[in-house]
Amino acid sequence: PATRSLRTFAGSMGFFFAGIAFLLFTVAGLSLSAHAAEILKGTLADLSGDVQIQRRGMSVPSTARNGQTVEPGDIVITSQSGRAVVTFEQGRLRIDPSSRVVFVRCVTSRDEAFAELALPYGSVTASINMESKKEYWFDIVTLTNHAQGRGRKKEVSQISVTHNAGGTTVTDSQQGQWRLEPIILTDQSPAVQDAHADQIPHADQ
DSSP, X not given: OHHXXXXXXXXXXXXHHHHHHHHHHHHHHHHHHHTSOEEOOEEEEEEESSEEEEOTTOSSOEEOOTTOEEOTTOEEEEOTTOEEEEEETTEEEEEOSSEEEEEEEEEEOSSEEEEEEEEEEEEEEEXXXXXXXXXXXXXXXXXXXXXXXXXXXXXXXXXEEEEETTEEEEEEOSSSXXXXXXXXXXXXXXXXXXXXXXXXXXXXX
């Protein structure tokens, strides 16, 4: 009987510790989920002239409005008179006239926030605000180049990218970090390739 009691006690303690381990694992899992990456949404602002937005999965664009959200897969198109700004957690993106910008990936998490954009033609300026401890950056991919702008803590980094028939040019604010490298379009992700597939710029763009 004494041996049986000890076995029963040991079995009960085993279940007790197994339950504690399961609880700790569950709490840890919830904690990790709380810090998982989420979709980063932008907001349209300072619109002027003719600006259109084409939602993901739609074949026809519609007139853009101030305050509209911009999500991955959306396209913002400006005419020769159109201008727009998209504000993000990590800064703002100014879209100049005669531009087409495809929002490929936009992600935020506890430690970072970034937006990957395709620029088949036109000109954009990304300003990265580094007042937070997060790591912030913009990736801008043209037909021929990949430009990236990153900020440093408590500094604002600015990068301007233009792509037209003459190629890609980049200027920066001499703060933060930025880089420019040539690419082969077919080596890029399917989403980037799709963004550029039917948008070869004309000589007058």
